[in-house]
Amino acid sequence: MEHVDTIVVGAGVAGLTAARLLTKAGRRVVVLEARDRVGGRVWTDRADGVATDLGASWIHGIADSPVAAAAEAFGMRMTEFTVGGYQPDSRPIASYGPDGARLTDAEAAAFADDIHAVDATLLEVVAASAPDASYRDVTETAIARHDWDDERAQRVREYLEHRTEEQYGAWIEHLAAHGLDDDSIAGDEVVFPDGYDALPIALAQGLDIRLEHVVSRVDWGAGATVTTARGGFTADEVVITVPVGVLQSGEFVIAPALPEPVAGALGRLRMNAFEKVFLRFPAVFWDADVYAIRQQGPEGRRWHSWYDLTAVHGEPTLLTFAAGPAAIETRTWTPDQVAASVLEQLRRLFGDAVPEPTRIHLTAWQDDPFARGSYAYMTVGSTTADHDDLATPVGGVLHLAGEATWTDDPATVAAALLSGHRAAENITGRSIPIEELWSSRFS
Template identity: 30%
Template sequence: MESTNRSNRQLSRALCYSNADMRQARSPSVVVIGAGMAGLAAARVLHDASFKVVLLESRDRIGGRVNTDYSFGFPIDLGASWLHGVCNENPLSPVIGRLGLPLYRTCGDNYVLFDHDLESYALFDMDGKKVPPELVTKVAEVFETILAEMNKVREEFSEDKSMLHAISIVFERRPELRLEGLAYMVLQWYLCRVEGWFAGDADTISVKSWDKEVLLPGGHAIMVWGYLPVINTLAKGLNIRLGCRVTKIDRCLNEVKVTVEDGTTFVSDAAIVTVPLGVLKAKAIKFDPRLPDWKEAAIDNLGVGIENKIVLHFDRVFWPNVEFLGVVAETSYGCSYFLNLHKATGHPVLVYMPAGQLAKEIEKMSDEAAANFAIMQLKKILPGASAPINYLVSHWGTDANSLGSYSYDTVGNSHDLYEKLRIPVDNLFFAGEATSMSYTGSVHGAFSTGLMAAEDCRMRVLERYGEEDLFQPVMGEESPVSAPLLISRM
C-alpha cells in the first residue's frame, strides 16, 4: 500500500512540471484550484490553448456551488438554477445556445428585485387568505418609490448606511410611504426578496453599493435541465483531480507549488485560485508568502451570504398554478418564499428558499427538521398540503467547501473590493463570482472571471516564454451561436 501511494504522488507531481523542465519542453502549465464554474472555464480555455492543466477540486464532484441533483429521477439544482439575463450579451450564452438547453423565463425585464413577473405572484397572509393581486401591485409601486428615495438618502450622507437604516430615514421624511396592516406585511415580503437576492439581511447590505451590479437585458430564466450539462461540457477532456483539498500555495518568481491535504504537491508556472470567498475568509489555504494587505482586506471585508433550498417532492400538485407562493408577515424574517418548479419542469416540486439569518438558523437543524419547518410554512397558506414523498436540503453556509452561497456588498465597504480580489499577485490569479464587479454573485459572473483569469494567466506565462504574440480565442469567440432557447410559460 505504501509503495502504491508513493507511485501515485510521483505521478501527480509529474503532471505539472518545474519551470526549468517546461522551458526545455516548451509546455507551459497551470494549476487551477476549484472545479466550479470559474475554475472549469479557466481550465477549459488554457487546456484549449495547449497548456498543461491540472484542476484540483476538494469535493467528490465538479460544479462547486452549481449542484444538479438527480435523486428524484429528474434534475434539481440545489445551488444556482437561474440564468440572469437571457440575451446574447450574457457570457454564458454561447455555451447554452450551442447545447440547445431549454430555459423557462420567469421575468420579462431585468429588474434586480424581482426574478418573477408580478402576475405570477400568489401571496398569502398567516391565516391562509390570499392577498388581493391589486394590493401586491400597489405595494410594489410604493416599494420602488421607497428605493428611489433611499438612493437620495445615500447621496446626502458621506458615511455608508445599511439598506434598513436608509429605509427608516425615508419613512421619517415621507411618512405617507409608511404602510399598515396587510399592505405593511406585503412590503416586508418585498424586503424579504431583496434579502434573498443578496443572501444577506437588510441591516448588513450597503446602501452605497446595493445596485452596482450590471443587469443584463432579457429577464431571468430557470435552467430547465439544470446547470450540469454546462458543467460537463466545460469539463470534457480536462485533467480533474477530485478529493484534492488544497492547504497551501507557495509562490516564487517563476513557479507555484500547490500542496493538497494528503501532502501531494503540484508545481507549475502559475496557479488560478477559484475557491469560494467563504473558504478564503476561513483561511483554509495558507499562502506563502502571505497575500498583500490590500488583497487580504478585500477578502475580509467583502460579504458572503447564505441562501438555501429545501426541495419538497410531492406525488401530486395541490397548489395554485403560479410560479411562486409567498407568505407575508410582520417582519421580513417571518416571510416565506416557495418556487413552483411544476411550472417550469412539469414535476410536482416546491422549493422553499430561506436567506440570511433565517437560513443560518435552519442550517443548524437536521434535514428532516428543516423539511418539516418548510412544510409548516406551507401549511400556513395551504392547510390541506400533503406530506412530501421526498425532500432535499442544501447547506451552503456550513459546507466546508463553500462556507456561504455568494458575495454581496456590506456596509462601509467599497464595491471595488471585488476588483481587488480579482487582481493577480505575481503568478497567482483569482477568479469566481466574488471577483466580478459587474456580475456579482452570479453564475455568468463566475464564468466570465474564469475566462479573464485564464487570458491574464496565458499572456503572463507566454510572455515569460517569449511567445506573447501567440493568440488563442477565448471560448465562445470561434463562431457565432444562437441565443439561448426559451420555453413559453405553461
C-alpha cells in the same frame, strides 16, 4: 513534483473557464479539485430521477449573457422563470397578506407600485450614503421619502428585508448600502429543466482535472508550489478560484500572505447563509397559474416565498429558501423539522388542502467545507470595488478568480465565468474572445 505552466485550483465555473481558455491558448494546465465532481456550487441532484439544482438554478437575465450563449452552444434546454430576482410583479405572483388572506389584484398592484416607488429613488440614496451605511439605512431613507402610514411602510420594509435575504442570504443590517447595486436583470430569467451541471460538465471536456485533490497550501514567489494531500505541483502561475470562505479559513494557506489591495478586499466580503428547501407533493394545491407565492407580515419571518417548479420538474414541487437569519436559525434542524415549519405556514394559507410532501430536500451549503456558504456578500464598510480588487494579480504569479471577484452581478454563475475569462486574459497577456469558451475544439 509535477510541473505545469498553470495550476487552476477549483473546478467550478470560474476555474473551468480559466483552464479551458488557457488550454486552448496552448498552455499545459492542471485543475486541482477537492470534490469528487466538477461544478462546485453548480450541482444537480438526480437521486429520484428528476434534475434538481441544489446550487445555482437561474440565469438572471439572458440578454447579452455569456452563460446563456454557452448554454445554447452546449444544447442545454432552458425554461423561462422570471422571478429569480425577487421582482414584485411582471409575472403572476400570489401574495397573501399578514392575515393569510390572498391580496386582490388591485391590492397586489398597489403594493408593487410602492416597491417600485422606493426602488426609483434607491440608487440615488445609495449613491449619497455614508461609507459605513448599511442597506437598512438606505432603504429606510428611501421609505421615509413617502408619506405612508406605519402599516404600509412596514409591508415595504419587510419586502426589502426579504429581497436582501433571497438575493444575498444576509440580514439587511449586515449588507453594505451598495450591496445590491449591481443586481440588475436584463431580459428574461431562465432555469434548466435537465440540470445546470451540463454547463460545467461541458466546460470540463478535454481538460486535465485531478478530482479529490484538496489543496491546503500555495507558496508563491518566482512561480508557485501547490500542496495537496496527494502530493505537490509546481507551476509558473496559479489561478485560485476557491470561495471566499475557504480563502478566509485556516485550511487554505497562501504564503507569503496576500498583499493589499487583495487582503483588505477579502476581509470585507463574507460568505452568506442561504439554503434551498425543495418540497415535492403528490398533487398541486396552490394556484397552478402562478410563478410564486408570497406571504406578508410577521408570519413570513422565516418562510415568505415559494416558487412553483412543477413546470420545470414535471412533478408538483415548491422551492423555498432558508435565507439569512432563517438559514442560521435552522442550520441544525433536520429536514423533517424544516419541512414541518414550512408546512405550518403553507397550511395557514391553504388549510387542509396541503398534503404531506413525498420528498423533502434541504441543502447544507453552510456546512460544506469547500463552499462555506452559498456566495459572498459585501459587509458594511465594503465598496463595490472590493470585488475587482480581489482579482488584482499578485506578483505575476497568483490570480484570484471566482464569483466574488467580479463586480457586475457578483454571486452568480456569470460572474464566475467572466472572472475565469479575465484570469486567462491576464495570464496570456492578450484579449480572448469569450466565444472561444464554447467553440467546439481545442486548437
